Amino acid sequence: MRRVTILVIIMTALVAFLALTAMAQEAKEEAKEEVKEEAKEEIQHDFVGAKKCKICHKAQFTSWSETGHATSFDKLTDEEKAKPECVTCHTSGNLAKDSSLMEGIQCEACHGAGGDYKSAKIMSKKKWAADPETYKKMAIDAGLVYPTEENCKSCHKKEGNPNFKEFDFAKMKGKVHTMSEEGK
Ligand code: HEC
Numbered sequence: 001m002r003r004v005t006i007l008v009i010i011m012t013a014l015v016a017f018l019a020l021t022a023m024a025q026e027a028k029e030e031a032k033e034e035v036k037e038e039a040k041e042e043i044q045h046d047f048v049g050a051k052k053c054k055i056c057h058k059a060q061f062t063s064w065s066e067t068g069h070a071t072s073f074d075k076l077t078d079e080e081k082a083k084p085e086c087v088t089c090h091t092s093g094n095l096a097k098d099s100s101l102m103e104g105i106q107c108e109a110c111h112g113a114g115g116d117y118k119s120a121k122i123m124s125k126k127k128w129a130a131d132p133e134t135y136k137k138m139a140i141d142a143g144l145v146y147p148t149e150e151n152c153k154s155c156h157k158k159e160g161n162p163n164f165k166e167f168d169f170a171k172m173k174g175k176v177h178t179m180s181e182e183g184k
Pocket residue numbers: 048049052053054055056057107108111113114115117118119120123124125126128136144145
């Protein structure tokens with residue numbers, strides 16, 4: 001009799017254990033899925049590089065090429081180029097994904113990763129001219145950024161920047177490249 005009781009207790013414990021393990025496993029899988037989804041949300045758009053923007057925005061590209069932003073990676077020594085604490089503000093793209101890291105402060109460092117908004121379905125001269133509000137909204141939804149002072153100050157700040165100069169957004173804004181009024 002006693003042996004049977006012990007057996008029943010052991011069986012019950014085993015079933016409970018298995019059920020708990022299964023639940024724990026399920027919870028783990030769910031957590032993994034959640035993290036994956038969150039990561040996917042963060043990596044929303046691919047970086048394409050300034051040469052892709054040049055195809056349609058020649059004036060901005062040419063004037064940008066002459067600024068310090070275009071060559072800001074070249075200003076670092078070979079030793080500094082190997083230091084993440086220097087590379088971070090002298091490149092564009094996501095440091096966590098080496099494949100998308102681009103040298104210099106390219107268009108997308110300010111305007112957001114262009115993999116989706118650069119599409120001619122959105123950035124079409126004809127369609128945009130006919131309905132600018134709709135297409136501007138579509139571009140913003142696809143990742144286009146109209147940079148603000150805050151965007152600039154992610155790099156133009158004292159912390160970590162050994163060459164810091166006071167940053168006056170109103171004065172600096174017009175120096176990043178020629179704007180359409182001045183010819184496109
Ligand atoms: C297929 C051609 C094409 C490509 C490629 C392209 N654009 Fe555009 N883009 C346009 C057109 C057309 C407009 C609509 C406004 C205009 O006519 O200039 C526009 C609008 C914009 C605007 C908003 C302008 C405004 O007046 O509101 C920005 C900023 C911009 N593009 C940046 C970029 C960047 C950065 C890239 C590269 C990642 C890029 N574009 C790639 C054609 C293109």
